[in-house]
Amino acid sequence: MSSARSITASVNPPRAVYLDYPLGHTAGHPNDLAEQRHIMIDTLRALETIQVPGTIVPLRYRWSDDDSWKETAMRPRKNSMGGSESRDDRITRHAEPQYQLDDDRLAADPGCPTCIFPEG
Amino acid sequence: MTTESGSSEPVDYIERTRSQYDALGYPPYTWVHNTESPPFTPLSKPLDRARVGLICSGGIYARGQIAFHFKDDTSYRKIAMRTPRHELRVTHFAYDLEDARRDPAVVFPARTLTGLADAGAIGSVADYAYTFMGGIYSSRKVREVLAPRLVAECIRDEVDVVIMVPV
Numbered sequence: 001m002s003s004a005r006s007i008t009a010s011v012n013p014p015r016a017v018y019l020d021y022p023l024g025h026t027a028g029h030p031n032d033l034a035e036q037r038h039i040m041i042d043t044l045r046a047l048e049t050i051q052v053p054g055t056i057v058p059l060r061y062r063w064s065d066d067d068s069w070k071e072t073a074m075r076p077r078k079n080s081m082g083g084s085e086s087r088d089d090r091i092t093r094h095a096e097p098q099y100q101l102d103d104d105r106l107a108a109d110p111g112c113p114t115c116i117f118p119e120g
Numbered sequence: 121m122t123t124e125s126g127s128s129e130p131v132d133y134i135e136r137t138r139s140q141y142d143a144l145g146y147p148p149y150t151w152v153h154n155t156e157s158p159p160f161t162p163l164s165k166p167l168d169r170a171r172v173g174l175i176c177s178g179g180i181y182a183r184g185q186i187a188f189h190f191k192d193d194t195s196y197r198k199i200a201m202r203t204p205r206h207e208l209r210v211t212h213f214a215y216d217l218e219d220a221r222r223d224p225a226v227v228f229p230a231r232t233l234t235g236l237a238d239a240g241a242i243g244s245v246a247d248y249a250y251t252f253m254g255g256i257y258s259s260r261k262v263r264e265v266l267a268p269r270l271v272a273e274c275i276r277d278e279v280d281v282v283i284m285v286p287v
Contacts, residue, residue: 026285
């Protein structure tokens with residue numbers, strides 16, 4: 001499943017489906033269980049229909065009535081003064097675990113058997 | 121900008137990343153670019169008899185597990201496919217997490233797959249899904265360290281197909 005057609009085409013996996021949604025929604029809209037189910041059924045069906053290695057099947061869903069989200073997706077932002085200075089809007093990379101909730105840090109098992117850290 | 125289907129052209133994230141890196145004064149990002157024909161294994165059985173696995177790169181972990189850090193983190197988590205939604209968490213440095221935190225199924229469709237298995241649309245789901253934090257700069261580490269481990273897990277789980285969900 002992919003929402004970044006150009007990147008998937010470059011990686012060239014054996015088979016893929018492409019959903020034209022903003023990054024972070026590869027499997028559908030939040031809490032729309034019916035849509036998520038349809039998207040997954042279409043994805044599974046592509047496993048049966050794709051015969052040529054490298055095929056990317058576009059899925060026929062639309063994120064919203066207009067495509068304005070595409071204008072701002074991963075574009076350097078203007079600063080608050082309206083100038084052209086851009087900034088990196090990604091979060092800093094940390095070397096410590098980044099918990100969604102502080103409570104998760106306390107709940108985390110330091111010897112967690114399902115957390116695998118491969119060597120290399 | 122309009123195609124035959126009536127929808128506009130896909131966002132070219134490679135071009136946008138290039139512009140973003142230029143604007144920040146970073147050296148150009150080097151995308152993985154595979155030109156050879158990819159290996160292709162046909163589906164070995166009908167979907168309603170197939171065992172389906174899941175691998176997601178959106179930084180999903182379950183409460184009780186160690187969260188991902190963001191500095192070329194090549195670790196992965198093994199998460200029970202039927203983990204209740206309120207125990208799932210999402211952390212990642214490079215995409216808007218708001219909707220994924222509201223409903224993790226948008227980047228971790230385990231609930232969708234188990235629903236299809238329960239309805240008989242697919243044979244079964246694997247007991248576990250695998251997750252990692254996709255922002256790993258070293259494609260060599262992904263290829264030589266992480267990917268072989270995930271492949272080994274999937275073989276051990278005896279899945280027929282794996283759904284892969286990048287972000």
